[in-house]
Amino acid sequence: AQTVTQSQPEMSVQEAETVTLSCTYDTSESNYYLFWYKQPPSRQMILVIRQEAYKQQNATENRFSVNFQKAAKSFSLKISDSQLGDTAMYFCAFSDNNDMRFGAGTRLTVKP
């Protein structure tokens, strides 16, 4: 079965600085998708970024970018110019044809 591991339960960063959240996964599939979802306090989960495994180019969305290392099965999220509104739980997720697996999450706090 696929597994997703987030090794950093909690992280903090100063406003305007850059932070990187780690994620590793295990699969025998060659075609799959990876995601980072954000869950702000008491608010609904929303997609931050999505990466297709067959695309070598790393996905970016404004201040959010990923470092996708397929051979190492690593999918880290970099947040640049951190803002107070980035404070949230961040979940890494993996999906193949009929399964969706989430990591346990990283709680990120952005400090003023």
Add this chain to the structure above:
Amino acid sequence: DAEITQSPRHKITETGRQVTLACHQTWNHNNMFWYRQDLGHGLRLIHYSYGVQDTNKGEVSDGYSVSRSNTEDLPLTLESAASSQTSVYFCASSGTSGIQDTQYFGPGTRLTVL
């Protein structure tokens, strides 16, 4: 605006009772999903549906059932609630790429089984 709603938002029930959690989406998505969220586990997939009359088991389906009679709704039923099913339940929907597409989540239902 399109949305996905869940009801009730909070529910307390007793062991052995049947409980149904509602999920309604106005995205007109074919694909709908149910997850549970427990501390230390992230989200785990319970059941999912790719369209009317279609249902599939996820990672933690034991003790849960779903049925899909229309595009908008996917109710989740706990046949005989157990304390181990105390959790926060999230419904989600997605577009044409199925489980691999971006999922849009509801606000969650906090269920307590006493």
